[in-house]
Amino acid sequence: MAKSLYIAEKPSVAREFANALKVTGRSADGYIESESAIVTWCVGHLVTMSYPEAYDIKYKRWSLQTLPFLPKEFKYQVIEAVEKQYKIVSTLLNRPDVDTIYVCTDSGREGEYIYRLVAQMAGVKGKQQKRVWIDSQTEEEILRGIREAKDISEYDNLAASAYLRAKEDYLMGINFSRALTLKYGPAISNQMRTDRTVVSVGRVMTCVLGMVVRREREIREFVKTPFYRVIGTFGPEGITMDGEWRAVAGSRYYQHPCLYKENGFKEKKDAEALIRYLQEGEGEGLTGKIISLEKKKETRNPPLLYNLAELQNDCSKMFKISPDQTLKAVQELYEKKLVTYPRTDARVLSTAVAKEIYKNISGLTHYEPLAGYAREALERGSYQNIAKTRYVNDKQITDHYAIIPTGQGLGALRSLSELNSKIYQVIVRRFLSIFYPPAIYQKYAVELQCKTEHFFASFKVLKEEGYLKVAEVPGKKKGDPAAETETIDASHPEFIRMLEQLKKGTEVSLDRLTIKEGETSPPKRYTSGSMILAMENAGQLIEDEELRAQIKGSGIGTSATRAEILKKLVTIKYLSLNNKTQVITPTYLGELIYEVVDASMKQLLNPELTASWEKGLTYVAEGTITSDEYMQKLERFVAGRTYAAVQTANLSGLRGAFAKVEQNYKKLPVKGQK
Numbered sequence: 001m002a003k004s005l006y007i008a009e010k011p012s013v014a015r016e017f018a019n020a021l022k023v024t025g026r027s028a029d030g031y032i033e034s035e036s037a038i039v040t041w042c043v044g045h046l047v048t049m050s051y052p053e054a055y056d057i058k059y060k061r062w063s064l065q066t067l068p069f070l071p072k073e074f075k076y077q078v079i080e081a082v083e084k085q086y087k088i089v090s091t092l093l094n095r096p097d098v099d100t101i102y103v104c105t106d107s108g109r110e111g112e113y114i115y116r117l118v119a120q121m122a123g124v125k126g127k128q129q130k131r132v133w134i135d136s137q138t139e140e141e142i143l144r145g146i147r148e149a150k151d152i153s154e155y156d157n158l159a160a161s162a163y164l165r166a167k168e169d170y171l172m173g174i175n176f177s178r179a180l181t182l183k184y185g186p187a188i189s190n191q192m193r194t195d196r197t198v199v200s201v202g203r204v205m206t207c208v209l210g211m212v213v214r215r216e217r218e219i220r221e222f223v224k225t226p227f228y229r230v231i232g233t234f235g236p237e238g239i240t241m242d243g244e245w246r247a248v249a250g251s252r253y254y255q256h257p258c259l260y261k262e263n264g265f266k267e268k269k270d271a272e273a274l275i276r277y278l279q280e281g282e283g284e285g286l287t288g289k290i291i292s293l294e295k296k297k298e299t300r301n302p303p304l305l306y307n308l309a310e311l312q313n314d315c316s317k318m319f320k321i322s323p324d325q326t327l328k329a330v331q332e333l334y335e336k337k338l339v340t341y342p343r344t345d346a347r348v349l350s351t352a353v354a355k356e357i358y359k360n361i362s363g364l365t366h367y368e369p370l371a372g373y374a375r376e377a378l379e380r381g382s383y384q385n386i387a388k389t390r391y392v393n394d395k396q397i398t399d400h401y402a403i404i405p406t407g408q409g410l411g412a413l414r415s416l417s418e419l420n421s422k423i424y425q426v427i428v429r430r431f432l433s434i435f436y437p438p439a440i441y442q443k444y445a446v447e448l449q450c451k452t453e454h455f456f457a458s459f460k461v462l463k464e465e466g467y468l469k470v471a472e473v474p475g476k477k478k479g480d481p482a483a484e485t486e487t488i489d490a491s492h493p494e495f496i497r498m499l500e501q502l503k504k505g506t507e508v509s510l511d512r513l514t515i516k517e518g519e520t521s522p523p524k525r526y527t528s529g530s531m532i533l534a535m536e537n538a539g540q541l542i543e544d545e546e547l548r549a550q551i552k553g554s555g556i557g558t559s560a561t562r563a564e565i566l567k568k569l570v571t572i573k574y575l576s577l578n579n580k581t582q583v584i585t586p587t588y589l590g591e592l593i594y595e596v597v598d599a600s601m602k603q604l605l606n607p608e609l610t611a612s613w614e615k616g617l618t619y620v621a622e623g624t625i626t627s628d629e630y631m632q633k634l635e636r637f638v639a640g641r642t643y644a645a646v647q648t649a650n651l652s653g654l655r656g657a658f659a660k661v662e663q664n665y666k667k668l669p670v671k672g673q674k
Contacts, residue, residue, distance in 0.1 A: 002099040005092055006039045006132075006146075009105040009114055012335050013137065014041035017104055020142040030088035038092055042105065046086040047117035049170050050075040064182050068175045068642040070635050074167060076121060090122035100128045102149060107133045108343055108399050109621070110560055112155055113162035131155050135353075135400055136340040138408045161621040164630055168613065169203060171638045176201040176601065179645045184596045187651060191592060191658045199593060200572055201604065203613060204535075204557045205565050206597055209574050210605035211534065212526060213586045213594040220664065222522035227260035228271040232455045233512040234288055234448060237498045240511060243448050243455030245274070252277070252452055268515065275513045278450055286510035288455065292447035293504045298460065299440055302433040302467040304347035305391065305402035308559040309536040311342075315423060316529025316582045323532045323563035329420045330403065330427075336416075337409030339427055343560040344400040345536070351394050353401055354387040361435065363407020370428055373470045377435035391434045398618075404431045429471050436467035443485065444499045450510055458485045461496050527582040528566060535562050538611035556610050588665040595657045600645040 006021070008014035018024075018032045018039040025034030032039045052059035054075050059066055078086045093101065101124070105111035112131075119129070129152040134145035180199040188197040230245040246263045247253040258270045265271045278286065306314075311330060312323040321329075330342040349357065361383060364374035377383065386392055405428045413421060441460040448455045462468075488495055526534065536555040557565055566584075569575040574590035577583075586594070594605070603609050616633070619625045 001035065001097070003033075003095075003097050004037050004100045004102060005095075005098045006037065006102045006104050007089065007093075007115065007118075008039070008041045009111055010043065010335075011041050013104070014039050016137045016139075016335075016337075017142055020139040021146075030085055031092060038095075038098065040089055040092050041085075042089065042114055042118065043082050043085055045114055045117070046079060046082050046089065047076050047121045048079050049166060050077045052174060062178050062182055064179065064646055067179055067646065068639045069178075070171065070175075070639065074170075076117060078121065086118070086121075089118055093119065093122045093124050093127070098127065100130065102130050102132050102146060103152060104132045104134075104145075106343070107135070107341060108560060109158055109162045109165065109558070109617075112159050113166065116159045116162070134341070136406045137335060137337050138406050141406075157623045158621045160627045161617045164620060164627060164634070165617055167631070168617075168634055171634065172203050173201065175638050175642045176604070176645070179642050180596055180600060183646060184600070184651075184654070187654060187658070188589070188592050188596070191662065192589065197589075199596060200574075201593075201597065201601075202565070203604070204561070204610060205569055205574075206593075206604040207556055207607055207610040208531065208535065208565060209569060209586070209590055209594055210597070211531070211607065212575055212584055213591055215523060215526060216586050216591075219522045219525065222520075224522070225260065225266075225520045227264035227266065227518055227520070228268045229264045229516045229518065230271050230274055231514050231516055232288065232448070232450065232510055233514070234455070234457075235509040235511045236290075236502060236506065239495055239498045241446075241457055241459075241495075241498075243446065243457040245453060245455050248454050250452055251454065264518070268517070271515045274453070275515070278453060278510075278513060286450060286513075287507050288448040288450040288510045290446060290502060290504055290506045290508065291449045291454075292445070293502055294443075294445040296443050297440060297463075298443050299438045300466075301390075301438045302436060302471065303430065305349070305404060305434065306427060306430050307344050307347045307402055308342055309345070309532050309562070310347065311403060311423075311427070312532045312563065313529035314426065316527050316532075318426070319419060319422065320580060320582050321419070322528045322567070322577065322579075322582065324567045326423070327563045329423045332416070332420060333424055333427075336412035337406055338412060338424055340402075340404050340406060341400045342403055343558075344403060345559050346397045346400060347402050348391055348393045348396050349386070349404070350397055350401045351387055351392060354392045357386060358383050360405060360407040361432070363410070364405060364428060364432065366410055367405075367407075367413075367428065369425055370432060370470070373432050377432055380435060382435045382437075386434070389434075403427060433467040433471040436470055437464070439466040439468045440464035444502070446502065448508065459488050459499060460485050461488050461499070462490070526584045528577060528584060529582060531566060531584055532562050535565075538607050556607055556614065558614065588661065591661045591664075592658060595654060595661060599650045599654055599657070600648055601641045603641065 006014070006017050008017055014032070021037055021039070023032050023034045023037050023039050025032065030040060052069055054077065055071055059069060092098065101119075103115045105115045130149035131152045131154065132142075132145040132149045134141045177198070177200055180201060181197070185197040185199055188199070189195060232243045232245060233240050234243055244263055247256065247259055248262065253259060253270075253274065258265055258267065260266045265274075304310075308327065308330070312326045315321055315326040315329075316323065327342065330339060333339040334342050358378065361374050361377050365371050365378070367374065405424070413424070416424065440463045442463050443460045444458065446457045446459075448457075488499075490496075524530075535557055536559075538555045556562075566575075566577075569590075570577045573587050574593055576585050576587050578585075597604055616625065616630055620627060620630055
């Protein structure tokens, strides 16, 4: 009797497939078998690209004479540590009684690559191969994926992009790392007083290193500039409010060179002169007049759903954990059927999922912390029209839709760590919030005049909580310098009543004039979370969520690889990560590596160029360009950069750059000491 073989990426996933398929036969070493089906698994990668010495023993020794290394045919080998499982899988793939192979590795580029390498090495022929593509590990989704599995040939372009990504990282890593190590390693060792230095270079990691080093240097070179603002405290209706002076048209200081900006002076004496001018001749007390009053409603919609980058950024802020820790946490939630596939760039749902979304909400009525909100979402019925909103867009989805709770697997919550439980709740809150109405604010903008000078105050009052009650979105705090508009909460009813009663033309007392000293701030260092966002947006740290949603195109790396790249840079000590704050800074070694790359192959530090390589892989996956076209471009780039690095005579110039870097670091160890 012919059998179907199901091959998953991990043993835990294989068990879920076996359960869904009711494969309860004998459990052998490395697979589970029943009368009609066999379920087996990889353990991550079973096959990898061979080291250069597999092509020719001469490549084992690092030498400039053997560069660039550009093989015409690439070689692959079984990973020694998992050779036993490879043999089991290979045997099953070629068993005569297996006629159909269901590929159930992770639904993405890397999962595709894992299976294709195994099938290639095992020499699979004459079998029907079908690709199972799922968004969660619930039984319903697994059975749907198997039922709707497509012929594997429909994923050939994705596989091609996966092979190219690996070849790209392989060729750049081997050629660039060897060239720079041989040429500059001794100089770095001499500078750091160490015995030996290997220069590790990568398409994405070197670009990220460059972003961190450049930011650190901006901070070092930043010169703080003091400025002085004048604040007027006005007293309408017996309640005080502060207004900020600005040098607008009509002011005696309009476009004056003594200004830092229109709302501040470069020197304190000029702020004092302004106060003296306002106080002159006002014997019975200062007054001001409301010359402009604007009241309008502001609607704030629930944010888009989480993709991996957004979740990693928020978890970095909320829980002070690294992107790698967030990915591990959400991967566990996925494997326990609690959430959908985590390695996604999309922040919206598909039309097909939107039709069934009430099932997810219904399941959450059994999730005690937020059950009431889930029931309210169902009662509101807004889920019925969710497909017509910005939260559903098939065009913004490539492999997977946003990370959302499945509404299933709630029994597994008991086995979660406290941190992972919190991350699950964050995902649930973001999901449920899209079924709630917008938050409504009443905004007030007041302009007051005293003599020729103008003061401005703005406030907003939360009128309708809307989605905020479920989302728990932290607002800007009063006194936060980043908050241009002060938010007034319901605990200040007298103040809110005063704002409502303000009228244009009303005279009010000016009770006090004070000077507030401030200073310009340097750029912020990257945190692990903000770096993930910057990588997603091709090197741009875009704080505004709405604007991020509008940015189209591939970033640096992918949602599946960014956390690992950041982790590697910390592991090899090019970057330092503060575990408490998640702030990233370069190390002494990292800055020296930056100088070497900047002097020899500057293009690797360019975020736009690095992102363009990722975009090219996307084009291959879409079938827009061929693998041969991409490979020709890649080989020209690798060869050109390698030749240039080897032939450039710049060691003397680097010594000066190294010495400059050294000034920013503490005393170095004596050679031979650790």
